[in-house]
Amino acid sequence: xxxxxxxxxxxxxxxxxxxxxxxxxxxxxxxxxxxxxxxxxxxxxxxxxxxxxxxxxxxxxxxxxxxxxxxxxxxxxxxxxxxxxxxxxxxxxxxxxxxxxxxxxxxxxxxxxxxxxxxxxxxxxxxxxxxxxxxxxxxxxxxxxxxxxxxxxxxxxxxxxxxxxxxxxxxxxxxxxxxxxxxxxxxxxxxxxxxxxxxxxxxxxxxxxxxxxxxxxxxxxxxxxxxxxxxxxxxxxxxxxxxxxxxxxxxxxxxxxxxxxxxxxxxxxxxxxxxxxxxxxxxxxxxxxxxxxxxxxxxxxxxxxxxxxxxxxxxxxxxxxxxxxxxxxxxxxxxxxxxxxxxxxxxxxxxxxxxxxxxx
Amino acid sequence: xxxxxxxxxxxxxxxxxxxxxxxxxxxxxxxxxxxxxxxxxxxxxxxxxxxxxxxxxxxxxxxxxxxxxxxxxxxxxxxxxxxxxxxxxxxxxxxxxxxxxxxxxxxxxxxxxxxxxxxxxxxxxxxxxxxxxxxxxxxxxxxxxxxxxxxxxxxxxxxxx
Amino acid sequence: xxxxxxxxxxxxxxxxxxxxxxxxxxxxxxxxxxxxxxxxxxxxxxxxxxxxxxxxxxxxxxxxxxxxxxxxxxxxxxxxxxxxxxxxxxxxxxxxxxxxxxxxxxxxxxxxxxxxxxxxxxxxxxxxxxxxxxxxxxxxxxxxxxxxxxxxxxxxxxxxxxxxxxxxxxxxxxxxxxxxxxxxxxxxxxxxxxxxxxxxxxxxxxxxxxxxxxxxxxxxxxxxxxxxxxxxxxxxxxxxxxxxxxxxxxxxxxxxx
Numbered sequence: 001x002x003x004x005x006x007x008x009x010x011x012x013x014x015x016x017x018x019x020x021x022x023x024x025x026x027x028x029x030x031x032x033x034x035x036x037x038x039x040x041x042x043x044x045x046x047x048x049x050x051x052x053x054x055x056x057x058x059x060x061x062x063x064x065x066x067x068x069x070x071x072x073x074x075x076x077x078x079x080x081x082x083x084x085x086x087x088x089x090x091x092x093x094x095x096x097x098x099x100x101x102x103x104x105x106x107x108x109x110x111x112x113x114x115x116x117x118x119x120x121x122x123x124x125x126x127x128x129x130x131x132x133x134x135x136x137x138x139x140x141x142x143x144x145x146x147x148x149x150x151x152x153x154x155x156x157x158x159x160x161x162x163x164x165x166x167x168x169x170x171x172x173x174x175x176x177x178x179x180x181x182x183x184x185x186x187x188x189x190x191x192x193x194x195x196x197x198x199x200x201x202x203x204x205x206x207x208x209x210x211x212x213x214x215x216x217x218x219x220x221x222x223x224x225x226x227x228x229x230x231x232x233x234x235x236x237x238x239x240x241x242x243x244x245x246x247x248x249x250x251x252x253x254x255x256x257x258x259x260x261x262x263x264x265x266x267x268x269x270x271x272x273x274x275x276x277x278x279x280x281x282x283x284x285x286x287x288x289x290x291x292x293x294x295x296x297x298x299x300x301x302x303x304x305x306x307x308x309x310x311x312x313x314x315x316x317x318x319x320x321x322x323x324x325x326x327x328x329x330x331x332x333x334x335x336x337x338x339x340x341x342x343x344x345x346x347x348x349x350x351x352x353x354x355x356x357x358x359x360x
Numbered sequence: 361x362x363x364x365x366x367x368x369x370x371x372x373x374x375x376x377x378x379x380x381x382x383x384x385x386x387x388x389x390x391x392x393x394x395x396x397x398x399x400x401x402x403x404x405x406x407x408x409x410x411x412x413x414x415x416x417x418x419x420x421x422x423x424x425x426x427x428x429x430x431x432x433x434x435x436x437x438x439x440x441x442x443x444x445x446x447x448x449x450x451x452x453x454x455x456x457x458x459x460x461x462x463x464x465x466x467x468x469x470x471x472x473x474x475x476x477x478x479x480x481x482x483x484x485x486x487x488x489x490x491x492x493x494x495x496x497x498x499x500x501x502x503x504x505x506x507x508x509x510x511x512x513x514x515x516x517x518x519x520x521x
Numbered sequence: 522x523x524x525x526x527x528x529x530x531x532x533x534x535x536x537x538x539x540x541x542x543x544x545x546x547x548x549x550x551x552x553x554x555x556x557x558x559x560x561x562x563x564x565x566x567x568x569x570x571x572x573x574x575x576x577x578x579x580x581x582x583x584x585x586x587x588x589x590x591x592x593x594x595x596x597x598x599x600x601x602x603x604x605x606x607x608x609x610x611x612x613x614x615x616x617x618x619x620x621x622x623x624x625x626x627x628x629x630x631x632x633x634x635x636x637x638x639x640x641x642x643x644x645x646x647x648x649x650x651x652x653x654x655x656x657x658x659x660x661x662x663x664x665x666x667x668x669x670x671x672x673x674x675x676x677x678x679x680x681x682x683x684x685x686x687x688x689x690x691x692x693x694x695x696x697x698x699x700x701x702x703x704x705x706x707x708x709x710x711x712x713x714x715x716x717x718x719x720x721x722x723x724x725x726x727x728x729x730x731x732x733x734x735x736x737x738x739x740x741x742x743x744x745x746x747x748x749x750x751x752x753x754x755x756x757x758x759x760x761x762x763x764x765x766x767x768x769x770x771x772x773x774x775x776x777x778x
Contacts, residue, residue, distance in 0.1 A: 132502055136509040141464065145456040146502070152453045153498040160491030213639045216621045220614050227612045230573060232600035232631045232685065241633055271449055 023196045027189045036260055039192040041300045043256040046199050048280045048292035049206050050249030055278070056286030057210050058242045059222030060139070064147035065250050065277050067154050068122035070269025072251030073258040074158075074165070075118035078108040080174035080182075080258070091173075096163040104164065111178060118255045119248045125150075126247030130240035137236070139225065148271060155270045170265025177259065191259045198256065199293070202249060207289045218242065283325050285332025294333055370439040377436055381429060386467055388425070398422055402465055454481075457501055463511030472512055477501075524587055526551050526689055526719045527572065527604075532581035532592075534564075534571050534743075541567040543743035544581070549689060554715045556730045557723045558754075559740035565723040566609070568740070569691045572721075573606040574599045597631070605687035609694050611674040615667030619658050619677060622666050623649050626681035649684065655710070656680045672703040679707070683714060690714060692722045696729055708733045 023042070027035055047069055054060050081090045082105070089101060108114045129150060133143055158165045165171070180187055209215060220228045221235045228235050258264045267273075276299075284295020302321060306314035329336055389395035400408040401418045409415050437443065437451070458477055462469025480500060484493035508514075527549040534542040542564045549555055557565050570576035572583060574596040583591040591599050614622050627645060630636070653659045656676040661669060666677060675695060682690055695711070696704045704726075711720060711733055724730050730737060730751060737754045739746045747753075747760050754760055 129502075132506065136506055138505055138509050142460050142505075142510070145453075145460050146505075149453050149457055149498055149501070153494045156491040156494045160489060209637070213624055214637050216617055216625050217636055219616055220625050223614050223616055224612055226575075227608075227614075228625075229596040230575075230600060230606050230608075231626050231681070232597050233625075234595070234597050234632075237633050271453075 020196070020200055023199075024193065026196075027192065032185045032188065035192055036188055037301075037304060038297075039188070039195050039260045040257060041297045042192075042195045042199050043253045043260065044277075044280065044300055045293040045296040046195075046202055046256065047250045047253035047277060048284070048296040049199075049202055049289060050246035050253075051277055052281045052284075052286050052289065052292040053206055053210070053249075054242050054246040055281060056288070056291075057215060057218040057222060058239055059225075060239055060243060061144045061278065062147040062243070062246075063144055063271070063274050063278060064149075064151040065246070066269040066271070066274035067151045068126060068247040068250035069254040069257070069273075069277075070154075070158075070264065070266075071122040071125065072118040072254030073264040073269065074171065074254075075108065075114050075121060075251070076255040076258045077171035077174070077264045078105060079111055079114035080177065081171050082109055083111075083177070084173060084175040090166070090171075092166045092169075093163060098163055102164055115255065119251045122251035122254075123244045123248040127240060127244040130243040131236070134236040134239045134243075139239075148274065151269075151271050151274050155266045158266045158269075166265075168266060170263060170268070172263035172265075174262055182259070182262070188260065191256070195256045195260070198252060202252075203289060203293065210289065279322060281332075283322070283329075283332055285334030285337075288334045291332055291334040298333075374436045374439060377432065381432060382467070382471065385425075385429070389467065394418075394421065457497075459511075461501060461504060461511055463513035466511070466513035469511055469513035525549060526586060527721075528584045528587060529568075529572075530582045530584065532571060532578045532583060534567050534576050535579040540743050541576075542571065542578075545744055547738065547745060549719050549721055550736070551688075551719050552715060552717065553719055553735045554711055554733055555719065555721045556734040556737045557721065557740055558725070558727070558730060558737060559746070562742075563740040564743040565740055566693055567743075569606060569693055569721070569723060572599075572689075573604055573691060575606075600685065600687075601631075603686075603688035604691065605682040605685045605689070606691040607678050607682045607693060607695060609697065611671070611678050613666045613674055613678050613681065615665065617666055618663050619653070619666055619669070620649070620662045622677060622681055623652060623684050627684040628686040652680050652684055655713075672699050675699065675703075676707070676710070679710065688718050690718060690720045692720065694724060695722065696724070696726060704729060 026038060030038065047065060051062065051065050054062055089098060107117065129146070133146060138146070159168055174182055176182060210218065217228070217233060217238065221233070221238055225235045280295040280299050281292045282295070283299055284293065285291030303318055306317040310317065325332070331338070389399060397408070397413045398418050400411070400413055401415050405415055437447065454477060458470055458473040461476060462473030477497065481493060481497050484496045488496065525548040529545055529547040531544045531546060532542055533540060533544055545568070547568070557568060559565055567576055571578045572591070574591070574594065578592045581592070585591055585602055589602065591602065627649060629639065653662055656679070658673060658677060661673070666674065669677060679692070679695060696707050699707060708729065711722070714720060734751050736748065737751050738748045739754055739760050741763050746763060747757050749757070
């Protein structure tokens with residue numbers, strides 16, 4: 001019995017290591033265009049892990065992660081925009097008749113500050129909304145609706161404040177990062193590598209977090225929040241923390257996204273993208289850490305694939321894919337794997353009992 | 361007042377339409393056997409199932425009715441302004457917020473919530489701008505929920521979760 | 522008997538006009554198995570609810586060891602004061618294993634950051650193991666709790682209450698739905714846990730109350746009607762009139778009167 005456990009652990013570790021190396025060496029066998037796409041998908045995967053921490057483990061469904069993603073992306077983009085204009089005003093500001101850099105833009109002259117704010121700002125917003133709602137035991141569908149309303153409100157604000165945010169067209173035309181030209185293949189490869197490393201770090205960190213006792217507490221909160229109170233826990237604090245953490249992760253994903261895609265606009269962070277993010281998690285399988293990664297990459301790959309091959313009708317394919325998965329795989333792709341494992345286990349049940357007895 | 365009084369007939373029609381919808385949905389939920397079953401499923405799904413209520417059927421009917429009413433609301437909207445394929449997304453959040461403020465599963469709450477949000481929205485947008493108005497209404501709702509976390513109309517229950 | 526562990530002073534719980542508990546005075550003494558009985562709607566469960574913080578007392582005070590007032594504290598703070606509660610329906614975590622259920626229940630620092638760093642210690646492992654032994658779930662320790670039989674679930678929940686090492690244990694109908702054998706075992710368990718703490722139990726089954734009660738409180742319409750040993754309760758004319766009297770006509774055999 002012990003040896004099988006070790007085998008299992010080794011098996012997991014080996015699979016993950018191989019995957020990691022495959023991803024790291026992707027620049028060697030993928031074209032620049034494909035690599036850039038994969039990097040974008042992996043940025044989405046980072047966000048999906050954070051979202052799953054919140055939804056799959058803690059049972060809090062947020063339909064508003066687009067905005068945290070967006071805040072991170074905008075923070076990065078503001079810095080890039082300023083650097084592209086070499087200290088001058090961004091083009092859209094001059095168009096709207098401004099002569100001086102507005103106050104909120106000032107900190108974004110410094111890359112380090114921009115990166116830190118890209119994580120802290122979404123985290124702070126999530127912390128405020130989270131503590132105001134969870135403290136009052138607003139949960140379930142109520143919270144979900146509020147999280148979605150947050151997106152609507154902020155996106156409207158972004159669009160409305162044209163002179164500060166670039167309005168509907170967003171921020172684009174970036175040139176350099178730390179003085180290095182961004183559009184060169186070598187820089188993009190570097191961004192890709194950074195994305196892979198961040199993804200791996202977040203993946204391992206979150207796995208550690210949920211595999212221990214802490215993860216069991218989260219599952220307890222998901223399945224019986226009030227019961228947890230009577231075991232001496234304060235679920236509001238836990239939920240606020242996880243919401244904040246997942247917002248911070250989403251902010252990171254947003255920053256990596258903007259570096260590789262080179263544009264961020266309100267349509268990329270609005271309600272529809274926010275819902276799509278939840279679909280990645282649902283498709284991959286919630287309540288596992290690998291599931292959302294698979295989901296994010298597969299859905300986005302499918303999206304790209306369909307739109308390349310069938311530019312007119314690709315959205316139908318995507319819709320069909322969602323319907324099929326929901327109808328036939330309610331637990332997502334990892335659910336399929338679990339079922340297969342359970343079936344194998346039940347075939348071996350006789351053996352298992354014997355082993356268990358001899359172990360005692 | 362100078363001249364003849366002109367009434368916005370299309371708006372009056374919408375008013376009448378909503379009253380008809382409200383009355384019929386009230387009648388359905390509280391005066392018919394199907395409505396009773398729906399409420400039973402809402403309050404205790406398992407128990408309702410044990411008593412022979414087909415929850416699947418109730419789910420389907422309720423979803424159908426809900427979608428139907430959304431359609432009616434859509435028809436009414438065409439009388440008020442321009443429409444397009446994305447018109448739904450503009451209204452869905454407001455509709456959700458109405459439910460949050462009113463309390464889930466409460467007809468009276470929904471009506472009160474709709475009036476509250478509608479009036480405040482109009483006032484805020486008039487006083488400030490459309491986008492700031494949205495922010496204010498959101499903050500107002502969050503503040504309201506600090507005072508009444510489960511909306512205007514609360515249903516009590518003894519169960520733990 | 523020394524001082525009371527828990528004292529309720531003129532506690533009222535008002536559910537928008539309906540007083541589930543009305544100016545109740547009530548004490549719980551240490552090392553006792555204390556049963557609360559009474560007809561439906563007498564306020565028994567509400568009594569447990571307002572001690573553990575699920576329902577809030579509209580007025581009155583609940584004093585722990587004669588000083589700390591519990592009525593304004595949050596549920597988890599009350600737990601930290603050493604009061605643990607088992608609910609009527611088994612409310613264990615079905616998606617966690619038996620072991621994991623006990624792991625999150627046991628006495629430890631339950632704040633966010635302490636929990637992140639938490640690791641198994643030797644004493645923790647030993648005490649969980651002893652508890653599994655006591656409730657006879659050693660073999661099932663790695664099974665999902667959802668797969669347990671009903672009686673095992675009840676025990677698991679009692680065990681989850683005990684590993685919190687509380688001073689006061691509140692049990693709401695612990696033997697509901699148990700077979701005769703399981704009841705006897707639960708009774709033994711209760712006697713054992715009362716050795717060094719107070720146990721307060723709401724129960725309908727009079728045979729069970731008779732076998733294990735040190736002291737019985739009869740509640741009626743939100744107040745204490747009578748308090749004493751089971752024999753005294755059975756012979757009290759007031760109780761017979763209000764409670765047993767009414768019960769006798771309906772289902773004489775259940776009451777054991």
